Amino acid sequence: MIRPTRAGVTLAAVLLAGTGLLVQAGLRDTLSYYRTPAELDADPAAPATRTRLTGMVVPGSVRHDGRQTVFRLAAEGHEVTVRQRGAPPDTFRAGQDAVVEGVLGPDGVFDSDQVVVRHGNDYRPAYDGSPGTAR
C-alpha cells in the first residue's frame, strides 16, 4: 500500500527546498570564493561589483584611522589598497592572508565591510619573537 503521510511529504518538500536554496544561493559565489589582486586589476568591470579579494596583508601597511583600518593586500606581484570599515578580527596580522568583501572604488581603493583571516594548515607552538606577533 503506497501512502506517504502528509507530514512525510511536507518534510521531504522542506528538505528539498532547503537543498535547492542552499545550492542556488551558495554555488553562485562559492566555487570561486575569492579573487586575487591580479584578477581584479585585469577586470575592467571590477569596480562597482561586490566581490571578495584575497592576498597577504603587506607588513607595515596596516594603519588604524579612526573607525577605519587601511592596509594593502598583495598576491602574485599585484597589490590593492583596502579600506576596511570596523575593526578586523583579533587574529588579523601583517604577513598573514586575509579575505575582504566589498567593492573596488573608482579611486582604486577596495572598500570592504568584512574581513576574515585565512590561515594555513601548519600548526606550531608560539615562541618568543615568532613572526605572527609582528604587526
Add this chain to the structure above:
Amino acid sequence: MPFNSQTTLHSCIIGRVAFPRPRSTGTATRRSRPDTARTPDADARHGHPGTSSNRHAAADRRTLGWLTAGLTTAAATAGLLIAPPDALQGDAQRLMYLHVPAAWTAYLAFAAVLATSLGFLATRDPRWDRRARVAAELGVGLTALTIALGALWGRAVWGTWWAWDPRLVSTTLLLLVYTGYLAVRRTLGEGRTTPPARPVGGPAAIVGIAGFALVPLVHFSVVWWRSLHQPATILAPHRPPIDPLMAAALLLSVAAFTTAAAWIFLRRLAALERDTPPTAPLRSMARASVESR
C-alpha cells in the same frame, strides 16, 4: 522448551526460509533483561538457543566502552594540557582536536552506510538495513557536530561563524542529504507502523549509496576550489609542519572518536534489535521472511 501451536506454525514458516530455530516463548521473557541483547537474527545465525553469543556481544561492547573512556581521557589530557597553543590561533586551535575527528568519524559513518547498503541490496538481509540506518544516524549527528564546532573555530580564527565557502556549503549539503535519507526511512513508515507501510531497505539503500558521492566532494573541495577553509594536514600528500605534540593529540582524539562511534553504533544496533519483536504477529513474520530472501 514450551511449545504451543504458535511456535509450531512459526517453525513451519521460518524453517522454510533458513531460520532453523523455532522461537520459544522463553525468548520473550528473557529479552526483558536490559544487558543482554536479544537478537532473534543472531540466534538464528548461530543455530542454537544459547545466549552465549549475546553475552559475548554485550561483553565486547562493554570492553569497547572502557577503551573509549580510556582513549577519551588520554586525548583530553593531550589536547588540553600537553599540546602547546598554536602560535597564530592561540588556544582556539585546540578545537581542531574535536572538529577534525568529528569530521573524520562522520566520513567513516557514511562509508559504513555505503558498505551496509550495498550489503543489503546484495542479500536483502534486514540486519544490513539496520546497520545502514544506525550508521546514517551517527553520521548525521557527527556532521552536525562538525559544523557546530567549525562555526566556533571559524568565529575565533577567521572572524566569522559562516562563510559561503565550498567546504562549508558541501558539508551542509552532506548533512541535508543524509537527513533526507533518514526522512525517507521515516516517510516509508519505519518506526511508526510494524511492519513499515512499505519496504524501507531498498529505497533507503539507493539514497544511502548515492549520497556517498558527496563525501569525496566535501573532502577535496578545499583542493578543487578556492576556499577559506584550510586544507588537510595529516592526510595531505606533502605533510606541512605540525608540532609533534599537536599531531599526537590529534591522532589520539581521532582514535577516541573512532572507538566512541563504534561503541555507540553497537549499542544503538543492539537496542534496535532488542526492539524488533522476537515473536511478531504471524502475518508480519511471514512477510518479513519473504522480504529477507
